[in-house]
Amino acid sequence: MTASPIGTAFVVGSGPTGLASAIALRTQGFDVRIIDKSTEPSTHSKALVIWARTLEMLDGHLDVGRILDAGIPGKKMRLFARGEKVAEIGLEETDSRFVGGLFLPQYDLERILAERVLELGVTIERGLELVGFEQxxxxxxxxxxxxxxxxxxxxxxxWLIDCSGSHSVVRRHLDLGDRHRAELPVRFSIADVVVSGVPQEMPEPSDGIASNFTHPDGLCVFFPVDDDRYRIVLEDDSIDDGAVPDLTELARAVRLRTGLELELSDPAWLTSFGVRERVLNDYGVGRVLIAGDAAHVHSPAGGHGMNTGIQDAINLAWKLALISRGVAGNTTLRSYSEERSEIGLQIVTSSSHMTRLMTLQNPVMRFARNTAMHLALGFDAIQRRALRSLSMIDLNYRNFGLRSSSSIRRDRDSLHPGDRLPPIVLRSSGDEVHVDELTRPDRFTLFVIESPGTPDFDKAMDEMGGILERMPDALRPLVQLVPIHADEVSATARGEICDASGALRAQAGFRGHGAMLVRPDRYIAFFCGALDGQPVLDWFAGL
Ligand SMILES: Cc1cc2nc3c(=O)[nH]c(=O)nc-3n(C[C@H](O)[C@H](O)[C@H](O)COP(=O)(O)OP(=O)(O)OC[C@H]3O[C@@H](n4cnc5c(N)ncnc54)[C@H](O)[C@@H]3O)c2cc1C
Incomplete structure (x- = not known):
């Protein structure tokens, strides 16, 4: 990075949230320091699933191919009751450029993120603990x-960005209030182990298949960790939080609950945990901001904790950059808390429901659950909806945060301000390109979309170009203008992009030439007609 830094940011904690923060802040142009009190990276696998939306949001901050190459693409999640398969959800195909869910142990993701931090010229300062702070x-x-x-x-x-996890010292010193706080009456044992015995019943971990076995004694789940090991999560109300489970006892319970003569060996991690839930009201005060487990903790059901922390970090970085560059103020800063605390609550609520549903004690309720899941997940549409929700691609800011009413009427099926930009396929010089690939993590993207058979597209481009000229000097370089032609011949002649199928225009809901502003985190900020760009200036003025 050669340009002079736009400001300084101090990141506490080099877990996945802290590493993603350091990368995102550096990408925005900050001078970054990142510290961690532990002298070595963690060797615990912890989070095992990276969902599609996290991969989409990391894309552009680093080569996501490195993460994909290191992990096991998820194929499906199976649900068994009394040894019989009652349902399964496909994990591969979702409306994303990436696999719906990728199995990768957290320490591997942290290693890849740490490599990127170093590439960006930032050293992770280990053995340094934050013990106090003052604004x-x-x-x-x-x-x-x-x-x-x-x-x-x-x-x-x-800026101080606290990513120091669930025992955050920063949070303890700030009066941020709890939006939600609870403890669920369930505990689990965990074992990362080699599983052998019945290869025809239990696929290899590298097959990318997770299996949930429900049983009157409690839940037993298998997640691939790497090519050799599975993570077994066993509902176990008799174990103390943090106690190390006995492998022989655990294997006995696994055999009973799965009905399979499985052998467990070579444990890489044995532990146990209870489920605590917490979401802060505010994710910071002034120039001290909180992200990741420091701001929200919940059940690992759904595998969303780490993913949410990484998404917090990316939401925050571009907003701080706008403020440090003097083109945004308190509305933008407040929107970090508004957007991420609401998403945190949604995630906690869904993981809580999932945990309660999968650990039902009442046999009648269990039977009803299994029957309902068997019937519902037999429908492709319900399976697709389940994966959209798991892979976090349906999360949006339609009703809170930096939203704005569109000056174009929205139909029920069209995209709305606050929606994630979906990977609609366009064409560039005869090749396919997805619309979200045209955006950048350090820029807003103003798409100007031609309506076929309508004159004056050049005039619309001139109007939007003029709008850029009228932006403050500090803002102008942060907005890129991307014309999207309706006709492939004229697009190719100009070396530009074409929406030959009309899919983007249809989803954007435009009837004439339209403009769509996309935020650096690939959520849609705003729609307006392309022949009058004043609403774009007004939107930026409101930041
Ligand atoms: C068994 C299990 C399974 C899970 N499965 C999933 C999953 O599949 N998907 C998912 O998304 N999530 C999952 N999670 C949750 C996930 O592990 C956490 O959400 C994630 O680790 C949070 O990352 P973080 O960076 O916010 O905090 P942490 O990972 O806790 O990192 C905080 C860092 O801050 C450092 N630190 C703390 N205090 C200080 C200080 N004062 N000064 C300096 N450094 C400090 C710590 O040493 C640590 O390195 C799982 C968790 C568990 C336990």
Whole structure:
């Protein structure tokens, strides 16, 4: 990065949220420091699933191919009751450029993210603990750090980003309020182990198949960790939080609940946990912002904790960049809390429902659940909807945060401001390109979309070009203009992009030439007619 930094950001914690924060902030042009109190990276597999939306949001910040190459593409999730398969959900095909769910242990993702942090010229400073902080003026945060020998040092930054996990010391010092706080009456044992015995019944982990076995004694789930091991999650109310389960006992329970003569060996991780839920009201005060498990914790059902933290980090970075560049203010800063706290609540609510549903004690309710899932998941449409929800591609900011009413009427089926930009296929010089590939994580993208058979597309482009000229100097370089032609011949002649099928125009709901503004995190900010760009200027002025 050669340009002078737009400001300084201090990231606490080098878990997945902290690493994603460091990458996203650096991509926006910040000078970044990232510290972690632990002297070594974690060796625990913890999160095992990266969902499509997280891959989409990381794309452009790093080569997502590195993550895809390291993981096992998810094929399906199977549900068994008393040894019989009652339902399954396909994990491969969703409305994304990426697989719906990728199995990859958290330490591998952290390694790949840490490599990217280093490539961006940032060193992860290990053995340094944040022990205090103070917002000394309206634009500086002072931090106190303790090294592994107990020595203390001070530092300062424009922004403090707390990604220090569920025991966050920053959160304890701020009065942020809980939007939700609860403890679920379930506990689980965990074992990352080699599973052998009945290869015809239990696929290889590398096949990318997760299996859920429900049983009157409790749930037993298998997730692929890597080519050799499965993660077994066993509902186990007798175990204490954090206790190490006995492998022989665990294997006995697994055999009973699956009805399969399985052998478990070579444990890489044995632990147990109870389910606590928490979502903060506010994800920060002033220049101290909180992301990841520090702001929200919940049941691992659905596998959304780490994914949500990474998405918090990406939501935050471009907003801080706009503020540091002087083109946005408190509305934008507040929108981080509004958007991410609401999403945090949605995720906690759905994981809570999933946990309660899968750990039902009452046999009649269990029978009803199994029957309902068997029937419902027999329909392709319901399966697709389930995967859209799991893969987080349906999350949107339609009703909260930096939303804006569109100046174009929205139909029920058209895209709305606040929606994720879907990967609609366009054409570029005869090749396919997805509309979301045309965006950049450090820019807004203003698509100007031609309506076929309508004159004056050049005039619409001139209008939007003129709008860019009228933007403040600090904002103009942060907005890229992308014309989308209706006709492939004229698009190719100009080396530009074409919406030959009309799919983008149809989903955008335009009847004439239209403009669609997309945020750096690939959510749609705004729609308007392309012959009058004033609403675009008004939208930016409201930041
Ligand atoms: C068994 C299990 C299964 C899971 N499965 C999934 C899944 O499939 N999908 C999913 O999305 N999520 C899953 N999760 C959740 C996921 O592991 C967490 O959501 C994720 O680790 C949160 O990342 P984070 O970076 O916010 O916090 P953490 O990973 O907790 O990282 C915080 C970092 O901050 C450091 N730190 C703490 N305090 C300080 C300080 N004062 N100064 C400096 N450094 C500090 C810590 O050393 C640590 O490295 C699972 C969790 C568990 C336990």
């Amino acid at each position: 000394t003026s309206h634009d500086t945060v002072e931090v106190t750090l303790r090294d592994a020998e107990g020595g203390q040092t001070a530092a300062s930054a424009d």
